[in-house]
Amino acid sequence: MFKHLAASIRGIGHRTIEGIWQLGHATRFFLLVLLKSGTSFRRFGLVIRELYYVGVLSLIIIVVSGLFVGMVLGLQGYETLQKYGSESAVGTLVALSLVRELGPVVAALLFASRAGSAITAEIGLMKATEQLAAMGMMAVDPVARVVAPRFWAGVISMPFLAAIFSVMGVFGGYLVTVTFIGVDAGSFWSQMQSNVDFRIDILNGFIKSCFFGVAVTAIAVFEGYDSPPTAEGVSGATTRTVVTSSLAILGLDFILTAFMFRGL
Amino acid sequence: MTPEVLVEISDLNFSYNSRPILKGINMTMKRGQVIAIMGGSGSGKTTLLRLIGGEVVPSSGYVKVSGQVVHELERDALFEIRRKMGMLFQFGALFTDLSVFDNVAFQMREHTDLPESMIRDLVLMKLHAVGLRGAHHLMPAELSGGMARRVALARSIALDPMLIMYDEPFTGLDPISLGVIGSLIRRMTDTLGMTSVIVTHDVQESLKIVDYVYFIADGVIAAHGTPAEVRDSVTPFVHQFVHGEVDGPVPFHYPAQSYRRDLNLEKALV
């Protein structure tokens, strides 16, 4: 009995130490990426290439999801608000939900599963097929040449994707409530404009998406670079990227929201 | 003129997680030579290449490449000396997102300021040397295993290195490709005046092209000599290895307690 207890306590301790060790490992790698980012900016072509794969190829899923999320928000918001006779506030509801929360968060979740997993798989495969080692033997630092451009492409793409998501959402909400249901277009926009604040809502949403971009891509490149160089290793790392970054997005969102909107 | 020594390995020890991998290795490799390092799987051959390339640091002893101790070099000096080394990985390790042309041009673009027109000429020359000039526009996924290995070879000689290391260059190739790679290694070593180090367990093919052979077993050099000496060797290990015998100094059976006991036949006797 006592032996059993000791073993499970040891297990918890072991996992804690392992976790902290891994966290330190990841932080060191993150700092290393930042340190070696010089090449990415001196040869911006490398980042542009990755921007295509990370940003442009994520556009479709972002645009379509944003549109649908906005349409659902419009329908649900209208259903509830019209009970209180304030259906003209539906624009406010759609815009605030999107700009503050859904835009940055849902776009980041989609980004993690579309681009984050692709980054992990690509770097992991390059490691498994010894491409990274080959690069190192050619006196080219793989962190500077492969990891850093992908990292910066992700960081740059995320705020744009979140903004596009929000705009598509507002458009979707407009489509459903104004075009289909018949809410007055003037009050849709004016209510929205008088209640959405540039600094508190839009700027904070933008800052959120920047944080998410850093978190998702940092996790993605770390998992890829750290993955065991086998087929199972790479697939495991890809799964971990999606799971870890989704949790990181939601946790980070709570912390950021607490800081940003505490006074309201 | 005696050929100068390019790589000198002295009393080299390497442990991984306090498990000794290499124990007291001594080797010399001269310019213009093709040297084979042979041994069973997991005998530390690849580790030796990584030590020469400075990817890992030895526990004791040193590797000298053209007079410099590799593991004592600063990062920049290490990268400087790596530019003079080429490495051919087991399956080529071509960059899958770049075309054949861009793969060969990779180092030239990273390390030199050559104009694009000159890079084009140089790349086509390197590809011509391995017979794949016509394939320069293909992507690595479109190549066969042997072709990929040849492109990787062209890539590793892109900057005319003085030392090329080959990690299992013959693995998984059909006999024709195998012969092509073998003769390419020999020819390039001779024409470019460099040193080639081949890690392999393909005895027959490598004995045809190499100047000197080292056998590594259990982390030590079990035997060494010229191909002729190796073929006629009476050392049991070398004999077993060269002739591919099933049992010998390297046993067929993984260490275990006696067969009879495992099958519970000895119980009655106890």
Place this chain on the structure above:
Amino acid sequence: MQRRTLDFWVGLFVMTGIAALMFLSLKVGNLDTYGIADSYVVKGNFDNIGGLKTRAPVKSSGVVVGRVADIQFSTSTYDAIVTMNIDSRYQFPKDTFASILTAGLLGEQYIGLAAGGDEVMLKEGDTIMKTNSAMVLEEMIGRFLFDKASEDNDF
């Protein structure tokens, strides 16, 4: 992928992203009506602000002319000091009347400014003297019931 096509798509992506941010800032948000524009600060003391919050609009004749920047409680006068940022384009006479109003029955509260007739205009840091507190629903209902009761007693 050709370098030129790549550049084209990435350029398009970045432009779309910037356009989306602009749209959010200008069309969805209110960057054009508040924030960047010059403003001056005016204060007002209210006995009761009801549910007024910072960022609530300041309106005159229904037009948004500013925003509530800060709400403090004064321990010297025991009332609320509301600080407002008013757009510099709009000048108000010194005897302007500020009252806390409600948009609709349950809507949000805002400050309504009714211009007076004074020649002197409000300046940066001035205090509005004439204020009217928020209508508090409980008080109104209480007063209504009280009046009703006294009416009944007349008979």
